[in-house]
Amino acid sequence: MRDHERIEELMAARALGGLDASDEEALRREMADHGAGCAECRRLEDGYAETAGRLAFALDPVPVRDGLEEEVLARARTAAPEAQATGERSGARSWLRPLVAVAASVVLFAAGWAAGSLTGDDDPTTEGARVVAFEGEAAGNLAVAFRPDGSGMFLLGSGLEAPPEGKVYEVWMFQEGTPVSATCFTPSAEGTVFTFVDVELGPAEAMAVTVEPASCPGAPTTAPILTADVVA
């Protein structure tokens, strides 16, 4: 019988969201070694996922903002026909097609952004916010939203393909011709990304996305797969 101590340790930590990229890779290797049919692996994985999911219920629930349910449902109504009509889940899409999914996210993000400012959170407002879509050969939609005079930006995407194993997408800001790393990301299982990147966009004139090692290097090692002009 195989020893499951190592894979159990990794699965328990992964269920809690505690693995670093190197341990994620180690888990992938362990799972490959044990094989897809490893019943004990599946039992451990399911057991720890169930355990971690239950931990959420230690928290007090919070009131749901009025209107949130309708917003989710409105987005769901928009999303369902698209998926059903085209059969698309994560396949290639042309960048020339409307950025429907991203636009929906941007609208809702903007609403949340504004709401945050109204409630006194230390966040920028949407006034003067710009949304810039990336273009290129890669599948999916990706955009950044930011205020030219503010700090930080939101990165939003949908329909994105997973990067190759052991790789991540790295976003670069070109400042006076020099690429400066903004962030690294891996899309969710559904091919989406929505994250705030706390960087000074400053004098950046363009942005790009490359595929990089999970270590997220400080200089690009591959050619851009997506680019965006930031200058208005």
Next chain:
Amino acid sequence: MPDAMLLDRRRDRRATGMAMATDLNEARDRDLMRRIAAGDEDAFRGLFRRYAPTAISLARRVARQPYLAEEIVQEAFLALWRNPEAYDPGRGSVRSWLMGMVHHRAVDAVRREESQRRRAEEAKASDVVVVEDPAEAVVEEVGAPQERETVRAALQGLPAEQRQVIELMYFGGLSQSRIAERLELPLGTVKSRTLLGMRRLRAALVGMER
């Protein structure tokens, strides 16, 4: 009847009642999922109302930004709506699966922020669990208060050093290496505390039903 036997019987009845409430809730959740798969919006609303209050609480705890938490929860529910077949009843409960999606997104969001370290400093493990009873505007489903009590008891039952690591990881969104840095512990110690703590939690939370 001796007091000890009376206490045992009361404890047994309470445990049976909790298990029944949990089973009932799970059966209702699975029915909602079946209806959602058929495109039933009312079922989607039903599941949202049941779990959005906890989902938002979780996303806020990890991401520490209310508007981002809302977006995370919206994305999780949209993923559920778009692909309800992703839920496999043979692998666990609907609520754990759903909270797993929320948690994964929240951790992903917080990891991408370069200000994560600053946020993590604000996330004190000690304020995670010990909170008075829920907000007045939240309607609890049958079984939920008992589950909350059970989960909190399971966490409180852990040795302090294991609880600390697990809370920093799950509620604070920190990786094991970050926790090791923060607590000035060897990484191996953090890993072993994680595993030992999770084994205990699994026995307390999942073992009671399976």
